[in-house]
Amino acid sequence: MSGNDEIRLRDLGLTAGAFAVILVEPQLGENIGMVARAMANCGVGELRLVNPRNGWPNSSAFAAASGADSILNEASVYTSTADSIADLHTVLATTARHRDMTQDVYTAADAANFLRVGASKGHKAGVMFGKESMGLKNEDVSMANGIITVPLNPVFTSLNLAQAVFVVAYEWYQAGDITPAKSLAIPKETRLANSAEMQGLFDHLEAELTTTGFLRVKEKRSIMIRNLRNLLNRARLTEQEVRTLRGVIKSLARFSDQGNN
Amino acid sequence: MSGNDEIRLRDLGLTAGAFAVILVEPQLGENIGMVARAMANCGVGELRLVNPRNGWPNSSAFAAASGADSILNEASVYTSTADSIADLHTVLATTARHRDMTQDVYTAADAANFLRVGASKGHKAGVMFGKESMGLKNEDVSMANGIITVPLNPVFTSLNLAQAVFVVAYEWYQAGDITPAKSLAIPKETRLANSAEMQGLFDHLEAELTTTGFLRVKEKRSIMIRNLRNLLNRARLTEQEVRTLRGVIKSLARFSDQGNN
Numbered sequence: 001m002s003g004n005d006e007i008r009l010r011d012l013g014l015t016a017g018a019f020a021v022i023l024v025e026p027q028l029g030e031n032i033g034m035v036a037r038a039m040a041n042c043g044v045g046e047l048r049l050v051n052p053r054n055g056w057p058n059s060s061a062f063a064a065a066s067g068a069d070s071i072l073n074e075a076s077v078y079t080s081t082a083d084s085i086a087d088l089h090t091v092l093a094t095t096a097r098h099r100d101m102t103q104d105v106y107t108a109a110d111a112a113n114f115l116r117v118g119a120s121k122g123h124k125a126g127v128m129f130g131k132e133s134m135g136l137k138n139e140d141v142s143m144a145n146g147i148i149t150v151p152l153n154p155v156f157t158s159l160n161l162a163q164a165v166f167v168v169a170y171e172w173y174q175a176g177d178i179t180p181a182k183s184l185a186i187p188k189e190t191r192l193a194n195s196a197e198m199q200g201l202f203d204h205l206e207a208e209l210t211t212t213g214f215l216r217v218k219e220k221r222s223i224m225i226r227n228l229r230n231l232l233n234r235a236r237l238t239e240q241e242v243r244t245l246r247g248v249i250k251s252l253a254r255f256s257d258q259g260n261n
Numbered sequence: 262m263s264g265n266d267e268i269r270l271r272d273l274g275l276t277a278g279a280f281a282v283i284l285v286e287p288q289l290g291e292n293i294g295m296v297a298r299a300m301a302n303c304g305v306g307e308l309r310l311v312n313p314r315n316g317w318p319n320s321s322a323f324a325a326a327s328g329a330d331s332i333l334n335e336a337s338v339y340t341s342t343a344d345s346i347a348d349l350h351t352v353l354a355t356t357a358r359h360r361d362m363t364q365d366v367y368t369a370a371d372a373a374n375f376l377r378v379g380a381s382k383g384h385k386a387g388v389m390f391g392k393e394s395m396g397l398k399n400e401d402v403s404m405a406n407g408i409i410t411v412p413l414n415p416v417f418t419s420l421n422l423a424q425a426v427f428v429v430a431y432e433w434y435q436a437g438d439i440t441p442a443k444s445l446a447i448p449k450e451t452r453l454a455n456s457a458e459m460q461g462l463f464d465h466l467e468a469e470l471t472t473t474g475f476l477r478v479k480e481k482r483s484i485m486i487r488n489l490r491n492l493l494n495r496a497r498l499t500e501q502e503v504r505t506l507r508g509v510i511k512s513l514a515r516f517s518d519q520g521n522n
Contacts, residue, residue: 038424041417042414105443153304157302163427182366184363185359185364
């Protein structure tokens with residue numbers, strides 16, 4: 001790998017220590033390109049090709065890679081599966097169908113954790129994917145330490161090659177990702193309202209609704225106020241939204257004053 | 262939906278109560294077909310199309326669906342996003358780029374849990390996906406209760422339409438799946454060896470290695486025996502493999518006897 005190539009890989013935001021994607025006898029260049037795109041999506045940069053059917057490099061691959069060209073440029077080509085994995089400490093094989101062999105079977109999510117733990121100990125890993133038409137041969141599968149079978153609708157398990165690579169790489173990315181499960185995105189120019197601002201909104205709304213008579217039934221007043229506060233608190237308003245809502249209340253109240261005149 | 266159509270959907274192994282996939286102004290029929298395939302992979306059957314650019318039905322879609330035709334046959338077409346979501350209680354919008362709007366943002370995995378919890382309470386849900394070239398319009402996004410942004414390599418977040426649908430549907434499937442993270446697959450005709458069978462193997466191996474002199478260094482003998490037991494136990498052998506290994510030991514020992522004669 002030349003210095004320039006390393007820079008190109010870094011420019012794609014790829015992660016050092018990710019597993020190598022090993023395509024065994026891939027048939028279509030287009031699929032190899034889509035694999036490179038899926039790898040780039042997940043920060044996985046190292047692609048190994050064993051006997052690609054239509055030779056290498058392949059222009060259809062570049063056309064389908066959506067800019068993940070540096071992964072294709074850096075891809076290495078091997079003439080046997082054994083050669084392609086020689087330097088790896090951990091090898092997993094992807095299979096959709098059961099091979100009637102004794103093997104450790106991982107989900108994609110657990111394989112991701114397994115590979116991450118291994119990487120943290122310096123183990124170099126690779127995941128093998130078979131040809132589009134029939135997957136990996138049993139003799140290739142038996143070179144692996146375990147297999148990955150993605151849990152999918154058992155009636156319809158067939159993934160295309162790029163989708164298979166994507167799901168393994170996606171899980172690998174998630175296993176190292178720290179995005180909170182759910183968060184409130186707020187535009188830069190504002191911020192969450194604080195409780196004093198929310199209280200100002202409630203006071204304003206309740207005062208106007210007292211004036212209009214909406215809260216006139218004494219025994220329902222406190223429940224009504226509680227319900228309105230709950231729904232507004234549940235939405236987690238920004239300071240800007242509080243101002244907007246106070247404008248809305250003012251506008252409606254004024255219109256109603258005029259209407260009553 | 263006719264009775265026959267319902268049977269076709271059941272034949273695909275689709276799950277009742279899954280979310281609806283809503284494609285807003287999809288451009289290419291081929292992508293709609295690949296979306297149907299991705300949905301079938303994950304047991305998600307309901308497809309809604311808002312103003313598909315090339316009309317509907319579309320033969321390119323069927324050509325790309327890899328057999329998920331019944332999802333395409335059952336797809337419903339709408340002339341506005343509002344119409345397409347009218348009956349839904351929960352709507353999420355997928356976006357790769359930040360819209361500078363205040364929105365709850367879910368990862369695909371958390372969105373899956375959110376949709377599953379809602380479904381268990383009878384909430385009907387849908388997830389909107391925008392057109393291939395530019396995603397959803399802000400006005401469509403603002404019809405949703407929250408957005409899904411898939412955590413991906415920030416330098417390379419662009420997913421094709423089918424990949425975007427796949428990752429949301431995949432997480433939805435995983436959230437309801439009970440596949441153990443890792444398990445040992447064993448062919449039907451055999452079973453895990455029990456400890457007595459393993460002990461028989463160790464005794465056999467250790468007896469032969471005592472004969473050949475491999476265990477002759479007294480202070481190393483117990484460590485060597487422990488290491489061999491550890492590696493064989495770690496592999497979790499089947500009863501058949503124990504017999505195979507005993508055959509291997511016997512064969513090697515006999516050959517060595519002959520060689521010494």
